[in-house]
Structure formats: C-alpha cells, structure tokens
Amino acid sequence: MGRKFVVGGNWKMNGDKNQINEIVNNLKKGPLDPNVEVVIGVPAIYLAYVKSIVPDTIGVAAQNCWKVPKGAFTGEISPAMIKDVGADWVILGHSERRTIFGEKDDLVAEKVAHALESGLKVIACIGETLEEREAGKTEEVVFRQTKALVPAIGSNWDKVVLAYEPVWAIGTGKTATPQQAQDVHASLRNWLSTNVSPEVAANVRIQYGGSVTGATAKELAARPDIDGFLVGGASLKPEFVDIVNATQ
Numbered sequence: 410m411g412r413k414f415v416v417g418g419n420w421k422m423n424g425d426k427n428q429i430n431e432i433v434n435n436l437k438k439g440p441l442d443p444n445v446e447v448v449i450g451v452p453a454i455y456l457a458y459v460k461s462i463v464p465d466t467i468g469v470a471a472q473n474c475w476k477v478p479k480g481a482f483t484g485e486i487s488p489a490m491i492k493d494v495g496a497d498w499v500i501l502g503h504s505e506r507r508t509i510f511g512e513k514d515d516l517v518a519e520k521v522a523h524a525l526e527s528g529l530k531v532i533a534c535i536g537e538t539l540e541e542r543e544a545g546k547t548e549e550v551v552f553r554q555t556k557a558l559v560p561a562i563g564s565n566w567d568k569v570v571l572a573y574e575p576v577w578a579i580g581t582g583k584t585a586t587p588q589q590a591q592d593v594h595a596s597l598r599n600w601l602s603t604n605v606s607p608e609v610a611a612n613v614r615i616q617y618g619g620s621v622t623g624a625t626a627k628e629l630a631a632r633p634d635i636d637g638f639l640v641g642g643a644s645l646k647p648e649f650v651d652i653v654n655a656t657q
C-alpha cells in the first residue's frame with residue numbers, strides 16, 4: 410500500500426469570514442482528487458466556523474497549540490479545545506513559530522507529544538534557513554529537528570506527517586527545485602530508516618512546503634519521496650485545487 414498523497418493549506422494569519430466562504434466554496438466546487446488527503450490550517454479564531462461549513466472529507470487543522478490541556482496560559486489554545494470544536498489536526502513547529510516566536514526543538518517536541526496523546530494528528534514542520542543551507546548544514550539541521558521529535562512521537566508515527574519547508578523558500582517565490590526537495594526528502598527518509606525503523610521510513614508521508622504553486626506542483630509531486638505539500642499563499646487562491654490534483 411503506497412503513501413496517500415496529502416496536501417495541507419496553511420492559511421497562516423489570513424482571511425475573514427467572506428474570504429473563508431470563498432475559499433471553502435472553491436474547495437467544494439473542486440473537483441478535488443478523492444485519492445488525495447486535504448487538510449486546511451485555519452486561524453484558531455475561525456476553527457469552529459470553518460468546521461461548520463467545510464465538507465467532512467476535508468481535514469481541519471489548528472496552526473499551533475500549547476503543551477498542556479488547560480491552565481493559566483493567556484492567549485494559548487490546547488489540543489483539547491481544538492478537538493472540542495471538531496478539528497482533528499494541528500500544525501506544529503512551523504518555521505514562523507520557530508523564527509518569529511522563538512520556539513526551540515524541545516518545545517516543539519513537547520507540543521507534538523501532548524497533541525498526539527490528546528488524539529490529534531500532527532503536521533510537524535522542519536527546515537533549514539538559507540544561511541544553514543549555504544553553510545552545507547541542511548541535513549544536519551533537518552536531522553536534528555527530526556531527532557527531537559522521535560521520543561515525542563513514540564509509536565504514533567501513523568498520526569504524523571512531516572513537512573519539510575526550507576525557510577528560504579517560504580513566502581519568497583523561490584520554490585526549491587524538484588531535485589533539491591527530493592534530495593532532502595530521500596535523505597530524511599533514509600535517516601528515519603536508520604534511526605527509527607524501515608517501516609516508519611517507508612510509511613511516513615513527507616510534504617514539501619515553500620512557494621508551491623499550481624505551476625510548480627506537478628513536477629514536485631512526480632518525485633518519489635515527495636508525498637504532498639504544505640501550501641501557504643497559494644492555499645488562499647483557486648489554484649490550490651490544482652495543487653491538490655497535482656498527481657493526476
């Protein structure tokens with residue numbers, strides 16, 4: 410059984426109810442490849458609303474969460490709350506959480522552990538900066554970030570999707586070439602085979618994220634170790650349907 414292609418749409422801090430209605434109507438119109446898993450990452454304040462209007466065939470994700478069920482953590486949301494409004498995914502460790510909000514590997518791991526034990530599925534983000542890539546440290550960085558997640562994930566790899574998002578490609582229009590992305594995905598899968606298990610390596614889905622568009626998606630999707638996408642800007646546009654259908 411192959412790995413089911415999975416495409417995430419990370420809306421980030423964008424949208425209002427009118428735009429959300431347009432995006433969801435576009436998704437309803439599709440047509441979306443029924444063999445592709447689609448998950449949309451929604452600003453927390455709109456999670457319940459989106460869940461009330463989106464077809465059940467489309468997963469709904471929070472874009473972040475805290476690492477305990479409840480308490481004095483002003484402004485945060487918990488996995489329990491995400492589930493309470495009917496969402497069943499959460500994106501964690503996004504590079505914007507890491508670079509803007511200072512989240513380190515250990516905090517990301519604690520969040521992943523708690524999200525999984527709370528019954529959420531997780532899109533866990535990793536990726537190097539341009540400086541790290543230019544210093545030849547891409548593998549060192551993504552292996553370090555993934556290694557931090559291994560104890561947090563435990564036996565729950567079937568509830569995790571990894572998203573390799575080179576920071577230098579996010580929001581820049583500089584999509585990684587299919588070969589660049591394939592090289593890192595293959596190297597990561599090999600690392601997983603050695604450091605976790607061949608079965609996990611064979612089955613875990615690795616999304617590519619970073620300026621994916623309708624024009625670049627097909628060539629990326631054709632690479633053997635690219636199992637989907639985590640899409641930012643283009644997920645707000647009608648071309649997101651083309652990205653979902655990139656394997657057709």
Ligand SMILES: O=C(CO)COP(=O)(O)O
Pocket residue numbers: 419503574578579580581582618619620621639640641642643
């Ligand atoms: O950060 C991303 C998805 O999580 C990628 O964003 P862009 O597709 O806008 O580069």
